[in-house]
Amino acid sequence: MAFDDKTKRIFIKHKLCRFCADPSLKIDYKESKALAVFTTERGKIIPRRISGNCAKHQRILALAIKRARNIALLPFTTAKIKMKEYREF
Amino acid sequence: MKRYETIYIVNPNLDADSLKEVVTKFSDLVKKLKGYIVKINEWGKRKLAYEVKRFDKGYYVVLDFCGFPGVVKELERNLNIDDRILKYLTVKIDEEADPEDLIVKGQEKEDKMEGSRNESTEEE
Numbered sequence: 001m002a003f004d005d006k007t008k009r010i011f012i013k014h015k016l017c018r019f020c021a022d023p024s025l026k027i028d029y030k031e032s033k034a035l036a037v038f039t040t041e042r043g044k045i046i047p048r049r050i051s052g053n054c055a056k057h058q059r060i061l062a063l064a065i066k067r068a069r070n071i072a073l074l075p076f077t078t079a080k081i082k083m084k085e086y087r088e089f
Numbered sequence: 090m091k092r093y094e095t096i097y098i099v100n101p102n103l104d105a106d107s108l109k110e111v112v113t114k115f116s117d118l119v120k121k122l123k124g125y126i127v128k129i130n131e132w133g134k135r136k137l138a139y140e141v142k143r144f145d146k147g148y149y150v151v152l153d154f155c156g157f158p159g160v161v162k163e164l165e166r167n168l169n170i171d172d173r174i175l176k177y178l179t180v181k182i183d184e185e186a187d188p189e190d191l192i193v194k195g196q197e198k199e200d201k202m203e204g205s206r207n208e209s210t211e212e213e
Contacts, residue, residue, distance in 0.1 A: 029180070030096070030151070032138075071096055071178040072137040072147065 017054035019061075027060050029067035032074055039065065043075040090155045092127070092186035097168055097177035098147035101134050111173055112150055115164065122163055124156030125188030127195060141175045155188035 019025050029035070038046050038053075038061055045065055048058040068074040099111050116126055132149035141147065154160070161179055168177045 067178065067180065069138070071176060072098065072139060072141055075138040 017052060017057055019057040020054055027057070027064045029064040029071075030073070032068050035061070035065050035068055035074060039074065041078070043069075043077050090125075090157060090186055090188060091181060092153075092155050092183035092191070093161055093179055094182050095152045095154070095161075095164060095168075095177060095179045097150055097152070098137070098141065098175040099150060100173045100175060101144065101146045101148045103148070103173060107173075108148060111171070114171075115150075115152060115167070118164060118167060119152070119154050119156065119160060122156065122160045124154045124160040125192065126152070126154045127188070127191050128153040144175060147175055153182075155186050155191065 038051055040046060045062055069076050116129055119126055130151040134146055135149050137145055137147050168174050
């Protein structure tokens, strides 16, 4: 029985901050494609409990995404699509 | 001196000459205000993530320069006045920067790049 309990246990993968793992990776607000990985389809910033970033890098990343949004490299929202969907109803 | 980076979006419907004129206008302005230009990087036409002044495309220019805070104030004032500019953003890169050192370094980098390119072609 004890053996069964162990096998049933869900294995939680330890997430590593990819910016800590590879110091050569730099966060730049001008590289919109690299930043887009850390946003959802709606354009929201992915929380660090999901992306696995450390607090330090998440802060830098959030700032970079906000700057990119400001200069129209990344969207604030995809409200336009939302409105279209809304009208169809 | 501080190092700044200003990125601005120009109206994409302008012809090549007036685009050039806009770019030189603002780089000359920085020079006039005793700033040092490190690099001007033109990205060209790009799609905007959202509409800005009813445009869905824009011509991006990145202006990398050194100067005192007054330069940024005057530059942003002028960017605001110009109708051809859709949007701009200034970011401080470095608190302390030596412009002459940066310009020399930039040239060295370019030389190295050219050198490596030549080497690679020779190898081929």
